Amino acid sequence: MREILLLSLLALCSAKYIQPLKFLDLLKMHDIMMQDEGEDDDDNNFLFPTRKTRAVTPSGFPYSTCPFGCQCTLRVVQCSDLGLTSVPKDIPTDTLMIDLQNNKITEIKENDFKGMNKLYALFLINNKISKVHPKAFRSMTKLQLLYLSHNLLTQIPDNMPKNVLELRIHDNKIRKVQKEAFKGMRSLHVLEMSANPIENKGIELGAFEGMSVLFLRIAEARLTAVPKDLPSSLYELHLDYNKIGKVEVEDFIRYRNVQRLGLGYNQIKTVENGSLANLPNIRELHLDNNKLRKVPYGLASLKYLQVVYLHANNISSVGVNDFCPTRTNVKKIPYSGISLFANAVKYWEVQPATFRCVSNRMGVQLGNFRRRK
Template sequence: MRVFLLLCLLLIGNATPYQQVNIMDALKKYDIMMAESSDDSDEDNEDDEKDYDDDDDKDENCPVGCHCSPRVMQCSDQGLISVPEKIPEETQMLELQNNDITEIKEDDLKGLNRLYALVLINNKISKIHPKAFQRNTDHLRLLYLSYNLLLEIPANLPRNLLELRLHENRISRIQTNAFNGLRNLHVLELGANPLANSGIELGAFNGALTLYVGMAEAKLTAVPKDLPSSITELNLDYNKISKVETEDLIRYKTLQRLRLGFNQIKFVENGSFVSIPNIREIHLENNRLKKVPPGLSSLRNLRGIYLHGNKISKVGVNDFCPTQLNVKKDLYTGISLFANPVKYLDIQPATFRCVTTRRGVQLGNFRKRK
């Protein structure tokens, strides 16, 4: 069951970060996830078999306008300006998205000792009390705060969080020790915030471990160098990064997927990818590269490299594949080079000798913009 829970969370982490959470569609899967918590509870498992229907709305403890099911309370699209006062103590999933809540007060979550998921997407929250998450949040694993008005990372975040989503707020600064103690994170989403490199204070990620970090659609001009060393996926799409240097990735030795698409990258320094030997997928599409980045042929686990929409005019026979036949390398499943000014007839067939099939290479036609 623990393995299943991890897989569910990783699937959610790979989903679009700003996608609205549909609680009712997730209830069945959520029930399976929550079955793991039965080891710490004396409650009967009979509730797990109950159907979620409109009759549950008759619960006298359910706030007006909300939908209450066993362990789940939905109050989306109700025009709420604050967190409801009467929330059943057994609530494990609290969904308050698409309201007008402006603040999370100190006692808003008081008494919710079993709370597992808190969804506050698309509100007007600009202030969260420093002690709001200090009480009774030992079981809180999923905290969704995307599409709000936060200016900085909330203080004293629950230590056991698995997912923290802060996509599209107004965060321009990540303070020192902002994520201290968060050693179980699978997903940390910070995309679409006005965050520049100078806004990431030294030690901002001290004591934090996470698998995925998303900082797309920000104002970064370089790859951040002080992110958790545990990351396996880094999303930096749609920034203003102009180059990749050898020191940029040296900290991220476990990285498996790197997204640098839609930046302004003109140069990748030789040896930049040496420190990420486990990398399986690199996105460099829609940049300003004039040649294939060096060092790709030495990455034995690399299976996808996306270079379309650049200014590459020449492709060498050894740009992608090892020169020695006895070197073990995973075969490519995808190499994209379309929308580049390269003359495809000049590319030697042996260039793609380590690709699974012909469909794994996408060349297409280059058309000059009018």
């Protein structure tokens, strides 16, 4: 099965996607070798055979069934950068991966992927897709990677494949996340929705109901507050580059499992006392490039917090107990990084004991204050 991994990489690395698809990393994250249906990797290795290999067509289907202009190798169909306006009609039904990125496809029709019940990954990045038929994904019972980024979708397509592990739908024109938009997608772990004009009112109550997402990014949107109805299972939440102006006490009550939180590049002026207490497991906190005037209260009580970004704010002073707990409390893990540069902090006035719970002196970045232009 080693040949599937190597030839899949060769097939996709030639694409000229806007942000190059790091397929090698993708293979490390997802066990594509599970798609091997009983083949003996040691005895039937196409690229590095251990015994005499028969001269057969890769993956078992003849080259004549490969769509015109595409490259088909070992159940990987690569049709990127061909100027296609629709999905090719002669893709073999036993295909594992389809690469259609960087084309001009405008619509996904009902029968475009009919019968493809073995498909593992579908890449439709950087097309002009504005419409997806409600039954377009009905055959995809084993699909785990679905990339719809850089298209013209105005809403989440109906009847999404239920077994998808990773869905990337960023940089579209989605303004509304309708109720039950991800209905039945209980296996979804990674959801990327950034660069869509989504406002808080555009996320309907129940849109994420029943989901167990671990990673969610809604950056570069139009959020003015932390959404209150996201999946409670989240380990990573990224809301950078929005218009959030304040962090309120109830914002994180639902997200107690979050270990990495991104709120950088917003307009946050205040973090209400008690807000951070609802993040007992947080390891990394990004509050850089905001409008904070002081270090948020409650950092010292976060026993597992290791990295906190506070640079490029309006912080003018740092208290001796802002980051580290008092003797009666215990910090389980010391800080490995605290950034405070590009603030109005007079570093020579900061008491040495302020960073007593930092692992080493290189873990603190104060720098000189430079007035913003």
